Amino acid sequence: MTDSQAARALRVLVYSDDAQTRAQVIGALGTHPDPAIPPVSFIEVATAPMVFAQLDAGVIDAVIADGEASPAGGMGVAKQMKDELDPSPPVLVLLGRADDRWLADWSRADAVAVLPVDPIALPRAFVEMMTGNAEL
16 A cells, blocks of 8 residues: 555544454454445554543544444433534444344444444445445
């Protein structure tokens, strides 16, 4: 990757208290999930305070948050982001159950995917979110 490609890569924060979930998200997306968006680089965090530290630093282009994270779940983190940050980066919430979609609506998430990580559905939802075609 050249310097110009690295400079324009999307910086995606992956929040989960579970290192395996973070690894699955990163593995499913890879470094260039679709030609419609720039390549991606990842920042992994395991706690909600670190999510907001990274957001406050202004280095995040998008967030993928684990709705099942503990003690602060990804839906609560997404809601706090949307309430406190203007503008807020787009956020995709990983749901423990598809039936929890209403909670994602409450959190004002821009997109959702269901756990366990699906290596086809997650990149599709992420790309749709980043290109403005996400459907909740």
